[in-house]
Amino acid sequence: MEALERDVVIVGAGPAGVTLANLLGQYGVSTTLIDRAAEILDEPRAVGIDDEALRTLQGFGMAEEVLANSVRNAPIRYYDSRRRILAHVAPSGRPYGWPRRNLFFQPNLEAVLRKSLGRFGTVELRTACEAVGLEQDADGVTVMAQQDHETFSIRARYVIGADGGRSFVRDAVNIELEGDTAPMKWLVVDVKDDTWDAPYSAVYTSPERPSMTIPLPFGYRRFEFKVLDGEDPERMAEPDTVATLMKQFYPDGNVPPAVRRRIYWHHSRTAVRFQEGRVFLVGDAAHLQPPFFGQGMNSGMRDVTNLAWKLGMVLSGSASPTLLDTYESERRGTAREMVQFATGVGRLYHPANRATEWFRNVLFRGVQRVPGGRDYILQMKYKPVPRYEDGFVVSDGKDRSSPVGRAFPQPLVEKLDGTRLRLDDVLGTRIAVVGVVEGVTEALSPRVAARLASHNGIVVQSHVPPAYRRKGQFDPAARRGDVGVPVVDVYDLEGGLRDTYLERPTAEVYIVRPDRYVAAVSSAADLDATVDALLDLLGTPGGTDSSSGPEPDPDEQSRDVRSD
Numbered sequence: 001m002e003a004l005e006r007d008v009v010i011v012g013a014g015p016a017g018v019t020l021a022n023l024l025g026q027y028g029v030s031t032t033l034i035d036r037a038a039e040i041l042d043e044p045r046a047v048g049i050d051d052e053a054l055r056t057l058q059g060f061g062m063a064e065e066v067l068a069n070s071v072r073n074a075p076i077r078y079y080d081s082r083r084r085i086l087a088h089v090a091p092s093g094r095p096y097g098w099p100r101r102n103l104f105f106q107p108n109l110e111a112v113l114r115k116s117l118g119r120f121g122t123v124e125l126r127t128a129c130e131a132v133g134l135e136q137d138a139d140g141v142t143v144m145a146q147q148d149h150e151t152f153s154i155r156a157r158y159v160i161g162a163d164g165g166r167s168f169v170r171d172a173v174n175i176e177l178e179g180d181t182a183p184m185k186w187l188v189v190d191v192k193d194d195t196w197d198a199p200y201s202a203v204y205t206s207p208e209r210p211s212m213t214i215p216l217p218f219g220y221r222r223f224e225f226k227v228l229d230g231e232d233p234e235r236m237a238e239p240d241t242v243a244t245l246m247k248q249f250y251p252d253g254n255v256p257p258a259v260r261r262r263i264y265w266h267h268s269r270t271a272v273r274f275q276e277g278r279v280f281l282v283g284d285a286a287h288l289q290p291p292f293f294g295q296g297m298n299s300g301m302r303d304v305t306n307l308a309w310k311l312g313m314v315l316s317g318s319a320s321p322t323l324l325d326t327y328e329s330e331r332r333g334t335a336r337e338m339v340q341f342a343t344g345v346g347r348l349y350h351p352a353n354r355a356t357e358w359f360r361n362v363l364f365r366g367v368q369r370v371p372g373g374r375d376y377i378l379q380m381k382y383k384p385v386p387r388y389e390d391g392f393v394v395s396d397g398k399d400r401s402s403p404v405g406r407a408f409p410q411p412l413v414e415k416l417d418g419t420r421l422r423l424d425d426v427l428g429t430r431i432a433v434v435g436v437v438e439g440v441t442e443a444l445s446p447r448v449a450a451r452l453a454s455h456n457g458i459v460v461q462s463h464v465p466p467a468y469r470r471k472g473q474f475d476p477a478a479r480r481g482d483v484g485v486p487v488v489d490v491y492d493l494e495g496g497l498r499d500t501y502l503e504r505p506t507a508e509v510y511i512v513r514p515d516r517y518v519a520a521v522s523s524a525a526d527l528d529a530t531v532d533a534l535l536d537l538l539g540t541p542g543g544t545d546s547s548s549g550p551e552p553d554p555d556e557q558s559r560d561v562r563s564d
Helices: 015-026 051-058 063-068 105-119 168-172 239-246 296-315 320-348 356-367 373-378 448-452 496-503 527-536
Strands: 002-013 031-034 046-052 078-079 083-087 102-103 123-126 129-136 141-147 150-161 176-193 201-204 211-215 221-227 258-271 280-281 412-415 420-422 430-436 457-463 487-491 508-513 517-522
Touching: 002 015, 002 141, 002 296, 015 031, 015 105, 015 123, 015 296, 031 129, 031 141, 046 051, 046 296, 046 320, 051 296, 063 105, 078 457, 083 356, 105 123, 105 320, 123 141, 129 150, 129 168, 150 168, 168 280, 176 239, 211 296, 239 258, 239 527, 258 320, 356 373, 412 496, 448 457, 448 527, 508 527
Parallel strands: 002 031, 002 150, 031 123, 078 201, 150 280, 430 457, 457 487
Antiparallel strands: 046 102, 078 083, 129 141, 141 150, 176 221, 176 258, 201 211, 211 221, 412 420, 412 487, 430 508, 508 517
């Protein structure tokens, strides 16, 4: 029997799993990614990718290619039951460097991400390969898998369950889901060769049968219809019924051919734990939410963005395995919040009766008349923004407006050689001390600079563009000498870092994690103490990983768990 040894095994090669494999490839982590399907499913499932997920793909150079085949910055319109517009949502801001709402074709996305794996000699993908057993002990995890009618084992230091809502990995380590499976069911219909030229998503709310439609790339369009109480779901998915429902959108009678007709139950469920020893859950294996806000896949992307750098630093010897314990403390609460938000959005789609709809309409339109209210809806400011309060962060008190634990913005910057980049392309896959005022590099003592360098850290010092430089201001081209840690000087090309400082003048330095979340803020005067406190959370570089995560029950360590 074949036996492999890897740092990480990922079970499930959907968007979350294959993205994680790409991210780990950048750290040189030996990774095997397995998926029981032989090929990518040739049908759309997830359809929306947001700016946060694109920022993750940017990290390994695939954002532009995915976006090239997407409907960019797609607006969405909400209608009441009389087909009157309640709201037109069209976010134009790019706080993270990318358009906020984009519609994509999942088979294309998965093909792009799988192609990207070929750049990493440490990553392998095995398709038509199914995990059938999992056994973990204090030193690692053994996965039994079947491929081509043969069984083989993979011994790994860590295993990731990215295998969807019916996760084998989650069941194998006895992690339960909490929450509800909603009694409502929806019919999802995907058509190809679409003729309806409406370049926006539309939600038709109604106390009777709410519905929605979403234009997709390559001539596809999605429709969703609520299945009413008393209706036979199987009958609803039959071609004649589907054609009847869709006539309202194609009054000329030329309804495009359906390539998928499926009934979905809506789940609002979250795993009670995201980690069991050396096993972690991501994506739908960890949380399930109704599709009303289009955040299912994007939440999974946030999971793997959070986990990848921690695995990378631990396995490369830059951090202690205790860092991995922060994955659950940071992700589980924010993922559950997004599940609850999406569930609440669904209730707005289906008001209980006409009176409830009238009250909702009055409230919705009233909000848009309040100063700032229209912008709040137009720019999607109602979307929950993750904030990590308990994990790899140095809190600055109970200030709810603090940037600590939140995603750092991504403005355009210019290197001294004239190269213009998004900020993340400068930060790379490391902890970065970002100075938004002059003199931050000089504020680091040699001892702390050397300590930061031992964790592969970097200093990014921003400067005003040369055209705006005032007398006496530092010329970065004149920098001399080794300060003990790599320093990259950049010009704040469009004032994005300047505006960050003007909004919070006491925050002269931002310490940004590899997942682009702010781990700490500091004045230049307090920088040594802040960096010391943060690096203490990483533990001793190169430490043993035997203490990672909750220890498995000794009575359970040798139990071989197999699928039914």
